[in-house]
Amino acid sequence: MQHTSCTEDRIHHALERCLHRLSQSSSADTWSAGLCMNRWSLEELVNRDPENFLILLQQILKKTREVQEQCEYILVAPLALMFFSTALQTPYFPPHCDLLREACEVYHSFLTWPEPYCSVCRDLLTFIHQELKAPGISYHRLVREEQGLATDNQQSKTITVLLMNPSDIPPEFLAVSEQLSNVRHSQKDAYIILIKHAYQSAFGARYPLDCMQKVLESKKVEELSSIFSDITDILETAVSVEDIDKAREHLLEDLERLREKIGLPAPNSKKSEGMLQTLSLPIARCHTYHWDKDNFDILNEIFQAECDLAEAQPQPDEGEDDEEEEEDVEEEEVAVNGCVDHRASTFSTVSILSTASKDSMLSNNSFSSISSSSSGPSRLSVASGMDSDFCEDTEEESSTDKTPKARARLGKRISMLFKSKSSNSLNRAKSLGNTEAKDYVTIRSKRSNSLPQQVHLQSPENMFLRNVCYRRRPILSCDEDTKTTTLRVVVFGADQITGKVARAYSNLRLQESRCPRLTRLFKLQFFFIPVKRNSSSPAVGVSSPGSLSDSPGRGSMAVDPSLPCLEDSTNDIAQYLGMLDPWYKRNMLSLLNLPVEVLCQQTSKTEPDVSSSTRERLPILADMVLYYCRHAARPVLVQLYQAELMLAGGMKRTEVFIHSLELGHTAGTRAVKASGPVCKRFGIDGDREAVPLTLEIVYNKVSVSGRNQWSKVNKICTSVNLTKACKKPEELDSKMECLQLTMTEVLKRQNSKSKKGYNQQLNTTQVKVDKVQVSGACNTTFAVCLDQDERKIFQSVTRCEISVCYKPESGMHWRIRKALSSQPLCPEFCSLLCLPISTFSGAHS
Numbered sequence: 114m115q116h117t118s119c120t121e122d123r124i125h126h127a128l129e130r131c132l133h134r135l136s137q138s139s140s141a142d143t144w145s146a147g148l149c150m151n152r153w154s155l156e157e158l159v160n161r162d163p164e165n166f167l168i169l170l171q172q173i174l175k176k177t178r179e180v181q182e183q184c185e186y187i188l189v190a191p192l193a194l195m196f197f198s199t200a201l202q203t204p205y206f207p208p209h210c211d212l213l214r215e216a217c218e219v220y221h222s223f224l225t226w227p228e229p230y231c232s233v234c235r236d237l238l239t240f241i242h243q244e245l246k247a248p249g250i251s252y253h254r255l256v257r258e259e260q261g262l263a264t265d266n267q268q269s270k271t272i273t274v275l276l277m278n279p280s281d282i283p284p285e286f287l288a289v290s291e292q293l294s295n296v297r298h299s300q301k302d303a304y305i306i307l308i309k310h311a312y313q314s315a316f317g318a319r320y321p322l323d324c325m326q327k328v329l330e331s332k333k334v335e336e337l338s339s340i341f342s343d344i345t346d347i348l349e350t351a352v353s354v355e356d357i358d359k360a361r362e363h364l365l366e367d368l369e370r371l372r373e374k375i376g377l378p379a380p381n382s383k384k385s386e387g388m389l390q391t392l393s394l395p396i397a398r399c400h401t402y403h404w405d406k407d408n409f410d411i412l413n414e415i416f417q418a419e420c421d422l423a424e425a426q427p428q429p430d431e432g433e434d435d436e437e438e439e440e441d442v443e444e445e446e447v448a449v450n451g452c453v454d455h456r457a458s459t460f461s462t463v464s465i466l467s468t469a470s471k472d473s474m475l476s477n478n479s480f481s482s483i484s485s486s487s488s489g490p491s492r493l494s495v496a497s498g499m500d501s502d503f504c505e506d507t508e509e510e511s512s513t514d515k516t517p518k519a520r521a522r523l524g525k526r527i528s529m530l531f532k533s534k535s536s537n538s539l540n541r542a543k544s545l546g547n548t549e550a551k552d553y554v555t556i557r558s559k560r561s562n563s564l565p566q567q568v569h570l571q572s573p574e575n576m577f578l579r580n581v582c583y584r585r586r587p588i589l590s591c592d593e594d595t596k597t598t599t600l601r602v603v604v605f606g607a608d609q610i611t612g613k614v615a616r617a618y619s620n621l622r623l624q625e626s627r628c629p630r631l632t633r634l635f636k637l638q639f640f641f642i643p644v645k646r647n648s649s650s651p652a653v654g655v656s657s658p659g660s661l662s663d664s665p666g667r668g669s670m671a672v673d674p675s676l677p678c679l680e681d682s683t684n685d686i687a688q689y690l691g692m693l694d695p696w697y698k699r700n701m702l703s704l705l706n707l708p709v710e711v712l713c714q715q716t717s718k719t720e721p722d723v724s725s726s727t728r729e730r731l732p733i734l735a736d737m738v739l740y741y742c743r744h745a746a747r748p749v750l751v752q753l754y755q756a757e758l759m760l761a762g763g764m765k766r767t768e769v770f771i772h773s774l775e776l777g778h779t780a781g782t783r784a785v786k787a788s789g790p791v792c793k794r795f796g797i798d799g800d801r802e803a804v805p806l807t808l809e810i811v812y813n814k815v816s817v818s819g820r821n822q823w824s825k826v827n828k829i830c831t832s833v834n835l836t837k838a839c840k841k842p843e844e845l846d847s848k849m850e851c852l853q854l855t856m857t858e859v860l861k862r863q864n865s866k867s868k869k870g871y872n873q874q875l876n877t878t879q880v881k882v883d884k885v886q887v888s889g890a891c892n893t894t895f896a897v898c899l900d901q902d903e904r905k906i907f908q909s910v911t912r913c914e915i916s917v918c919y920k921p922e923s924g925m926h927w928r929i930r931k932a933l934s935s936q937p938l939c940p941e942f943c944s945l946l947c948l949p950i951s952t953f954s955g956a957h958s
Contacts, residue, residue: 121168127155128172131195135695136187149703152195153736159199163389166203170196170212177219189223189230190954191696193237194744196220200244201251204389205317213241229747229955236746246360247351249314252394253307255743257345258599259397260303264342267349269597272415272635273397273742276404277605282644285713286605287401289734294401303395304337305329308375310392311344315368319380321387328376343371396731397739404604407616407905408624412631415600585750587618587949600635601742607646608772611686612900614639615753615771615948640742640951643687643705681786682901686751686772686950689839693749693956700953701741704734712737741951748949749956752837752850752917759912761894766907770899771948774915776887777832778803778857780898780906787903801872803831805859807893813884815851821883829859831872833887835915845956852915854880888912918946 130151159165173196180188196216206213220241223234243250256262258271275290308329309322329337347367354360372379402411604614618639625632684705691698704712712734756774758766775783778800808830814822835852838844844851861874889895889911897913899905921943 120162120165121172123158124155124165124168125172127151127158128169128176128195131155131699132176132188132191135191135699136185147707149700149707149737150733152700152740153733160202160391160393163204163391166199166391167206167210167212169199170203170216173199174212174216174219181219181222186226186230187695189226190233190694191699193220193223193233194696194953197237197240198740198744200240201255202391202393204313204391206244206248207317213245217241232747233954242357243352245357246354247348247364248361249310250348250352252310252314253345253348256303256307256310256395260298260300260395261398262300262303262307262341264345267345269599271397271599271601273399273601273603274412274415275399275401275603275605275738276411277401278405278610279403280405281607281610281646282605283647283709283713285709286644286734289713289732290399290401290605292732293396293399293735293738296396297398298395301334301337304334304341306392306395308337308340308344311348312368312372313389313392315365318387318389320372320377322390323387325377340371340375343374344368347371394739394743396735397742405613405904407613408620409602409617409631412600412602416631416634585752585945585947587748587750587947596634596636598635599638600631601638601640603640603642603738603742605642605644607644607682607684607901608686609646609682609901611641611751611948611950612771612773612902612905614641615900616769616905618948619753619769638951639748639949640745641687641690641701642738642741643684643702645684645705646682681783683772685837685839689751689837689845690749690950690952692839692842692845694952694954696953697745700737704737745951745953747952747955749952750947750949752945752947754837754852754915755918756897756899757912757914757916758897758907758910760907761909761911768899768905768907769918772837772900774835774913775832775898775901776834776910776913777806777808777830777895779832779834780896783898783901783903784896784906784908787906800831800857800875802870803872804870805829805831805862805872806895807890808833808895809888809890810856811886812854812880812882814880815883816881827890828856829862831857831859831875833857835882835885838881851881851883852885854878854882854885856880883917885915886912887914920944920946 130148133148133151155169159169173192177189177192177196179185180192200213200216217238220234220237224231224238226234240251254269257267258269259273261270261272263270275293277286277290279287305326309325312320312325313322332340347364350367351360351364354363400415402414404411604610606613621631624630631637684702687702687705691702713732715730715732751771753769753771754774756768756770758768760766781803806829807827809825809827810833811823811825814824816822832855834855836855838851838853856878858876858878859872859874860876861872863871887895892911894909894911895913897907897910
């Protein structure tokens with residue numbers, strides 16, 4: 114039996130607690146309130162002694178071997194991320210320590226595992242190889258970029274922006290964000306800590322840091338800047354050398370020569386004269402903004418403050434050539450968080466829709482025929498999906514369509530859409546690690562015989578097969594390789610705020626297509642931190658609008674247990690990300706289970722200081738936010754949806770949503786609640802007191818089998834709600850990417866001359882769909898609310914059409930490395946447009 118010290122036992126136990134119940138579902142985890150604190154507690158324990166870092170790395174490697182033997186896929190990414198964050202802050206790796214080389218052997222075996230595990234381990238191996246050549250270079254780069262320290266050869270920078278709505282989040286969160294924003298390290302302090310870290314990483318305790326501190330403090334900022342620039346060049350030169358031993362040798366020699374320039378005394382002997390110190394990462398420079406808009410105009414302040422305005426002058430409009438260039442930019446390779454991810458098209462749980470979903474998504478001609486028979490031409494047509502690209506400015510769309518070039522392009526695309534092709538097989542992506550199938554997925558879609566359309570039902574010979582290749586990409590895809598500044602956008606809130614982010618992201622694409630500003634200089638990364646919506650907001654603290662009362666009296670809110678209750682505010686998107694990435698669930702989603710007082714209390718952890726006069730105490734929440742921003746490098750592409758609204762006056766609007774669409778009484782009740790104290794005058798009724806709406810509903814039902822079934826029904830409903838189906842693990846399957854349609858139908862209504870009408874019998878129907886059209890019959894109008902946002906409620910809507918956000922493409926810019934023998938001829942290409950939200954490991958298969 115191997116004897117261990119008390120410290121090793123404590124670190125081993127803390128590591129086990131970090132991984133405890135990580136692979137279990139949330140329903141089985143009834144004691145999850147403090148699980149998110151385990152990683153933070155482990156870091157607190159390790160930071161007490163520099164030797165603890167090596168102990169933790171040994172424990173992680175030991176656990177990784179066990180995971181490999183037992184094939185516990187779910188633990189691979191957390192262990193790799195923990196190894197990275199620990200090695201990043203390890204003060205010194207002694208020459209006789211083979212931990213990094215041993216880690217190379219361990220994690221190299223995971224390169225044959227499927228995605229995302231192989232990508233996580235590949236990035237970790239890159240980090241290890243760089244650290245073997247130039248110890249401390251990753252720490253140096255991270256701090257240099259976060260503190261905005263540039264040299265002649267290195268201009269990269271990272272800016273962190275915290276966006277929060279004061280009416281939706283607790284005031285303690287605002288206080289923490291303000292504290293993060295107020296921390297500003299001077300250039301001199303940042304230079305000193307990086308110079309000290311470079312020498313400690315290379316020589317250990319050979320040069321005492323206390324002595325170095327005094328020497329560096331006596332120098333001017335210009336001198337420190339020159340020393341910092343030399344150290345940066347030394348590290349970058351060493352990491353570019355192929356041979357590890359030669360790189361390390363040159364690094365030590367160059368740092369020794371630089372020591373004389375700094376003025377550090379030479380050591381009396383080869384023995385260490387000082388002690389190792391733990392130099393934790395300084396607080397990143399953050400900017401906090403109060404944000405409640407559907408746009409990112411507030412980021413222009415960062416643009417003005419941080420960028421050279423001369424480089425950001427918009428290019429003049431050159432007419433038709435610019436239109437072609439705009440399409441080319443939109444059809445580029447998926448580029449998220451600064452890297453091109455060719456595996457995004459085969460994302461295990463969110464990569465493709467089912468065959469049925471794709472069929473309904475592209476069979477817009479059939480859908481428009483249904484709607485045209487009752488309410489005129491529909492914007493949810495082939496043209497709307499291709500040209501508008503979810504543009505809210507209908508005037509601009511109409512003017513664009515009038516041009517002959519746009520008309521010709523539209524006609525060509527429509528003819529391609531209805532062009533008959535042949536296909537005999539359904540190609541699967543097979544293993545996520547398959548290099549032959551990772552760039553595209555070929556799908557055979559067949560029009561269903563059950564389409565509610567008289568023309569196609571009477572003419573079955575017109576049915577055809579279409580071969581369509583799909584991939585997911587963000588709405589805003591552009592070349593990220595030439596950009597040196599990364600802009601982290603961290604958003605706090607519930608599902609309502611993710612809807613604002615989705616619409617702001619969509620609007621940003623429209624702005625950047627006309628006049629590129631932010632995307633020309635910034636690599637955009639989006640981070641989402643779930644927060645329970647503040648009970649003081651207008652839409653919280655009142656009984657749910659979906660609650661149904663047993664009594665016909667006004668304001669009676671007793672809940673009928675037989676009918677579902679719609680929540681005022683949810684965190685379904687965060688739950689969705691948590692099911693895809695368990696490490697996100699453990700570190701971010703679990704924050705919802707902790708009291709605000711615990712998250713925002715001051716801790717004993719102090720900010721590393723270069724001068725003993727200033728010490729910053731970090732709240733736990735601040736530490737969690739910084740950990741998330743620094744280590745969440747893989748985005749999950751969350752599908753966006755579009756709603757085409759026809760208002761009573763004839764005006765059309767196109768809106769984007771990400772989580773939910775509420776129609777009828779549910780949206781009207783939310784509007785009443787948003788009115789604040791005035792809502793007491795109106796009263797808030799349940800569905801039993803609601804005025805029924807006569808609606809014509811057409812929807813495409815999807816199933817796991819891949820079949821689609823169109824249905825056309827006439828119902829008298831109080832409300833019709835659509836929510837992203839993402840609450841159960843089985844709904845994460847690519848074939849089930851859909852919306853949950855909930856219809857509350859009035860089966861029997863009691864009318865009285867002396868009393869208010871009363872819906873005596875209600876029935877709720879739930880169907881999984883991917884395409885819906887709701888029209889008001891007999892001049893019926895209704896209200897529509899997007900993503901539980903009280904500011905996104907539309908009144909007097911006559912027709913609402915919902916579908917997946919997508920964009921047909923030419924396929925010219927799709928990089929298909931090797932054509933499969935079963936690939937169909939002349940396939941059609943289509944991009945499903947998504948919002949990229951950063952997670953730690955992406956989606957688990």
